[in-house]
Structures are given as structure tokens and as C-alpha cells.
Amino acid sequence: MTSIRVAIFASGSGSNARRIMEYFKGHPTIHIDLLISNKTEAGALLHAAECGVPSVSISNAAMRQGDEVLQILDSHQIDVIVLAGFMLLVPSCLIEAYPDRIVNIHPALLPKFGGKGMYGHHVHEAVYQAHESESGITIHLVNARYDEGPILAQFSVPLATTDTADDIERKVRALEIEHYAPTIEEWLVSRQTKSKKPD
Numbered sequence: 001m002t003s004i005r006v007a008i009f010a011s012g013s014g015s016n017a018r019r020i021m022e023y024f025k026g027h028p029t030i031h032i033d034l035l036i037s038n039k040t041e042a043g044a045l046l047h048a049a050e051c052g053v054p055s056v057s058i059s060n061a062a063m064r065q066g067d068e069v070l071q072i073l074d075s076h077q078i079d080v081i082v083l084a085g086f087m088l089l090v091p092s093c094l095i096e097a098y099p100d101r102i103v104n105i106h107p108a109l110l111p112k113f114g115g116k117g118m119y120g121h122h123v124h125e126a127v128y129q130a131h132e133s134e135s136g137i138t139i140h141l142v143n144a145r146y147d148e149g150p151i152l153a154q155f156s157v158p159l160a161t162t163d164t165a166d167d168i169e170r171k172v173r174a175l176e177i178e179h180y181a182p183t184i185e186e187w188l189v190s191r192q193t194k195s196k197k198p199d
Contacts, residue, residue, distance in 0.1 A: 002029070002192070003029055003030075003031055004029055004030045004031065004079050004080060004188050004192065005031055005033045005076065005077050005078050005079045005080070006024070006030060006031065006032050006033060006034075006078065006079065006080050006081075006082055006184075006188075007032075007033065007034040007035070007036060007073055007076065007078040007080070007081050007082070008020060008021070008032060008034070008035045008036070008044070008048075008053075008081075008082045008083075008084050009035075009036050009037070009038075009081060009082070009083050009084065009086040009090075010035060010036075010037050010042060010044035010083075010084045010085050010086055011037060011038055011039050011042055011044075011085055011086050011087040011088070012039070012042060012043065012044065012085040012087070012120075013042070013043040013044065013085070014042060014043045014044025014045075014046070014047040014048075014084070014085070015085075015173070015176075015177065016084040016085055016105065016176055016177070016180055017035060017044040017047055017048070017084040017085070018044075018047040018050075018051065019177050019180065019181055020032065020082060020084060020180065020181045020184065021035075021047065021048065021051040021053055022051065023181035023182070023185070024181070024185070025051070027185075029188075029189075029192065030184075030185060030188055030189075032051075032053050033053070033054070033076050033077075033078065034053065034054050034055070034056070034072070034073070034076045034078060035047075035048040035053050035054070035055040035056075036055070036056050036057075036058060036069065036072065037055065037056075037057050037058075038057075038058060038059065038060050038063050038086075038087070038088055039057070040057045042057075044084070044085070045057060054076070056072055058072075060088060063088055063091065064088065064089075064091055065091070066091035066092075066093035066094055067093070069091075069094060070093060070094065070097055073094075073097075079101065080098070080101045080102070080103070080188065081094070081098055081101065081102040081103070082102075082103050082184060083102065083103065083104040083105070083142065084105070084180070085120075086104075087119060087120075089146065090102060090142055092144055095142065095143060095144055100141050100150075102141065102142040103139065103140070103141055103142065103152065103184060103187065104139070104140055104141075104142050104147075104149070105137055105138070105139050105176055105180050106118075106123075106137065106138045106139075106140065106147050107120070107123050107124065107135075107137055107169075107172045107173075107176065108123045108126075108127060108135055108136065108137075108138065108172075109134070109135060109136045109137075109138060109154055109156060110138040110140065110147055110151065110154075111147075111148075112132075113126050113127055113130075114138075114146065114147030114148070115146050115147055116146050118146070118147065121165065121169060124165045124166075124168040124169040124172065125165045127159075127165070127168055128163070128164065128165040128168055131161075132159060133158065133159055134156045134157060134158050134159055135156070135157060135159055135168055135171065135172055136154060136155050136156035136157055136172065136175060137154065137155050137172060137175045137176055137179065137180070138151055138153075138154050139151070139152045139153045139154070139179070139180060139183045139184075140152055152183060152187050153179070153183045153186075155175050155178075155179045156175075157171045157172065157174075157175055159171070
């Protein structure tokens with residue numbers, strides 16, 4: 001079976017990135033071959049080193065421009081991009097080069113609490129202020145607009161009336177660690193199976 005080469009994009013501490021790298025270590029067909037960060041101090045870069053995954057740090061300007069990133073991805077023969085706490089809008093040239101091959105995780109149940117400015121703790125604060133009875137995660141493909149790509153999966157968690165925004169963040173983070181990597185695997189295996197079916 002053909003191998004699938006994956007690049008992770010991450011901006012922050014890298015807890016999701018590390019979970020994904022550990023989950024796919026030794027996988028027969030899915031390989032994490034690269035981690036790219038737009039932050040030189042990102043914890044995700046340390047996790048990549050510990051997991052034996054090559055990594056590259058690239059400036060925000062170069063990331064937005066896109067050509068250098070495409071060259072790096074091409075040099076590693078990357079098939080799929082996984083966003084794991086990546087805080088920039090993916091440039092259109094990458095979306096065009098990887099149509100339906102970029103996946104993201106959002107820390108809320110889209111279409112609620114999505115769009116520009118809705119990232120990280122801002123999302124959990126908005127959920128708290130809205131007195132929601134549940135929150136969760138949405139795993140979706142990426143298009144040219146924030147948080148509007150096709151949804152692959154959603155997982156929810158009930159919220160207590162006493163939950164703070166920090167409590168909500170902890171509950172949602174647990175869902176991310178539990179479900180993101182297996183959902184990526186399911187999506188990629190499904191893609192691989194479909195590509196092998198005769199016309």
C-alpha cells in the first residue's frame with residue numbers, strides 16, 4: 001500500500017502535534033515526515049526533535065507569501081498537511097496545491113464560535129460568555145475562509161453551569177488529544193481506499 005507523507009503545521013506548545021507524531025510512529029502507511037512552525041520558540045519544534053521528525057521554522061511573512069513553504073513541502077514529497085494549533089490563515093497557494101488535503105481542528109462545535117479571531121482561549125471565553133450547555137471540537141478540511149471547510153467529524157462534551165473558560169478549555173483539550181489523530185487516520189485510510197477503487 002502506498003505511503004502517505006504528512007506535514008504538521010503548528011504555532012504553539014505542540015500538545016496536539018506531539019500526540020499525532022506519537023500516534024503514527026511505526027504506522028504501516030501514514031508517516032509524519034515534517035513539522036513546520038511560524039514561531040521559532042514554539043514548543044512543537046522541541047516535540048518534533050524528541051520524536052525524530054524533521055522540522056523547519058519559517059517567518060510569518062514567508063508563510064503568507066507561500067513559495068518557500070511549497071518548496072519545502074515539495075522537497076519532502078508531502079501529500080497531506082495537518083494543522084495542529086496553527087494560528088495563521090493558510091495562504092491560497094497552499095490551498096490550491098493541496099485541495100482537500102489540508103485538515104484542521106477547531107476547539108468548538110462549528111458553525112458556532114468560528115471565523116476570524118476565534119482561536120485558542122478566545123473561543124472558550126466566547127462559549128463561556130454564551131452560557132452554552134456543551135462545547136467540543138470540529139475536525140474539518142481547510143478552504144480559503146476561516147473554519148468553513150467541509151466537516152469530517154465533531155465530538156462534544158457537556159458543560160456544567162459552574163465551568164469557567166479554563167474548565168471548558170481543559171475539557172475540549174482532552175477531546176482533541178483523544179480524537180484528532182484517530183480521525184486523521186480514518187480520513188486518510190478512507191481516501192486511500194477510494195483512490196484504489198476501479199472506475
